[in-house]
Amino acid sequence: MGSRVEILNEGGFRSDGRRQYELREVTIDLSQQGQADGAAVITHGLTRVMVSVFGPREAKSRSQTIHDRANINVEVAISPFSAGERRKRSRGDKRILEMAATIKSTFEPVVQTTLYPRSQIDIFVQVLQQDGGLLQACINATTLALVNAGIPLLDFVCAVSGGVSSTSPMLDLTLLEENDLPNLTVAVMPKTGKSTLVTMETRLHVDRFEEIFKLVCSASQALHQEMKDAVRLRTMSLVTAMGTVQSNVGGDTMMDES
Amino acid sequence: MISLSKAEKSYIQAGILAQPPHRSDGRALHDFRTVALETGVAPLANGSARLTIGRSLRGGGGTEVLAATKLEVEDVKAGGVDGGRVVCSVTCSPAAYPHLSSGALEDLQYDMTTIVNQTLSHPSLHPSNLGIVKGQKSWLLNLDLIVLSDAGNVYDALFMAARAALWDTKVPRTRSIEYKAAAANRSTGGMEIDDASGLDTRQQPSIADFELHDFWDEGEPLEGREAWPVSVTLNLISPMYYLDASAQEEAATPLRLLLAFSFLPSGACLQGTRVLGIGELDAKTVKQGIEDGEKYAREVYTALNSKLKDEDVRRNQKASHRFARR
């Protein structure tokens, strides 16, 4: 099916009307979800992922505690109706476990786990819709949910996918493009430019790799800006809500300052 | 379930039994929390709905369920059922039950799946338009429900969301085509769904297949969609009972009676019932419960129906608006 559709036409447009280096529309919802300590819903085009974070909290079982830092537990669930063809994956499905392990290893160097010895941080990922770039959406939503839960991070982690169509590199692939092109996903800490994840399951020429890698890294800076704006907006609205009424009652609430 | 102290439990129970009764959030015994509903939330499904009970508009709290249907073509000879079948399954997000181990979570979603599937896949509710080619092909309707958050009364939420998603489901229009044995080559055209069905044309004089109508809408609704049931859960603190328990109230209530009703022009039909919790119920309570339950279920049914019709209107407007903008 995919091969019949032109990935990049002569006018430089992709099948969904984007340019080569154009990212899909991003929406971010940071409002509270259920009982989670922090949550985020992100959409990249038609891909939609919700992440709920619980913790740091008491570990559910003793065997999961680590004496000098918090244990990060990631569980991924993919809604059976999220893709074109229904597919129900059980919790023990290899693909799901692999994705959870990838997310965990992406965030382990970023979350300041040593501040919470013997605790547990649960990251529950729920995939609601898929149209390519699943891993990038999971990682970006996890970053936002962790920030929203007040869990200390060295930096944001921003992930973007990229691929190459014959010789033209492209960013933020849809499912259609992902199926046809060699592609990779890179997660970057924008401040230092260090990447905490690079995955590629297809073949790609080494020379091309460097090109696309650099491109994806710089795209993550643009995404970083979007994510920061969303968090800033949310934080600002909460701080403002707390401030307006607090100032009404005057100084007697600030007893602890004395 | 969440844990409560004995004092909290008896505070809630005493409130229900008080004269007049007092619930911990001030509701009357038979009041529901606000229910929010939206259909058509999953673009890749044939029908879908998102439903919350008691969720704050600013986000957070409440019970939240996603429901979606997907239709698949099944070969009757390879495991399918002539005339189609309905299969329901419930998954619980660990975020809905953050204190449960994964084993306990599996058990819970198994229980929910059993109750929902047994009720909704019953022959008495079977939609008549799930067959494609008699004796050959039929639709498998998968209804998947996801519990995203549980703040009490999850079963009523599941049944309401299921009804909404099934109401929203569109079955693609199909047309049977038959090929005589002589012409039965593999060249059946681009719209064919299944060309490797293992049919042996020598034993059969003709084979049958179908093609999809290219039509302006996504298909027709499920036949008999009025009949999909709604449930009410009666939370029993003998001799009283109340509806739509919060998570705390559930933890303080030993027994719950789940009743699922269908409402047809010919009258109400009890489609499923389950006693949740440990304990015993005398026949009189059950009888009275079913009688009253029907009344409350009818209220839920009526309110849900008018909301579903509003949703249809809203989405038609949205669609025509989008069309006009082009």
Added chain:
Amino acid sequence: MITFTSFPSTPAGEYDAVGHHHETDNEMEVDLDDDDLSSDGLRLTLPGDYLTSSQAFMRGHGTYVHEDQVVASVAGTVERVNKLITVRAIRTRYNPEVGDLVVGRITEVQPRRWKVDANSRQDAVLMLSSVNLPGGVQRRKLESDELQMRNFFEEGDLLVAEVQAFFSDGAMSLHTRSLKYGKLRNGQLVIIPPILVRRLKSHFITLPCGVDLILGLNGYIWVSRHIKASDQAGEEGFDAEAVYSNQNDDIDEPTRGAIARVANIIHVLAAHFVPLTDTILLEAYEWSVEQEEAHKGLFQEDIAEALVASLHSRS
């Protein structure tokens, strides 16, 4: 009765990046000092933001040092006390300090100690030696006490306690060695974000509607029937044997109504992120009685908005 509504078209907290350009031009950081000031001059910061030089300042909570710079690790407000820079996260679990008053729930009974959930990074510990036992405050602990620990507190029980100290791994230990502390009855629990509970002179609040409140700094709020002053700890009407009782007193109908109303008000204020103080609670309660709405009406969003708006205008 059942009513259906729709979801808000743009939920609070939704950020829509429409209109932002997605081209990958490598724009440089904007100067953060201007647009990060909230309305009352607080400075907002995000994880990874540089705050200041680590040579001149010390790093506190919510920050770390990277290449001689103090860097924020959480999203929140920057606070400076002399040379100490901290960033206070807005939504986070409870960060205990010694002397804090907390409300907690027993999760586990272990040899000579209870584990207590107090909305913190780990369950708190309540040692058998840190509670008052029935039959005299200064009584020695007996071996029989160890065997009947569930008679004092069992799984699920709620208690009010004070943070006593910390273990090396950061877990807090609690004590209930005051007559004000101990098991909770005659009411219901409301959970709100801990940042909305400010440190007050007293965290035991009595509202004139016959309702007592205990504002746990961990965000657990206990709303209960008022105990008459003559029956309170230390007075002659105080029943020392009832300290570990699971039985509620008889609660009359108006009091039940008032407790439900106060609990709903707290839910509404928390949903609007309004910090709790006795003054605000009182104003809100008066407002809701003035409106003569059935208290369940507070869950309806327009009434909740009106309540919060009236609080804003009252100052």
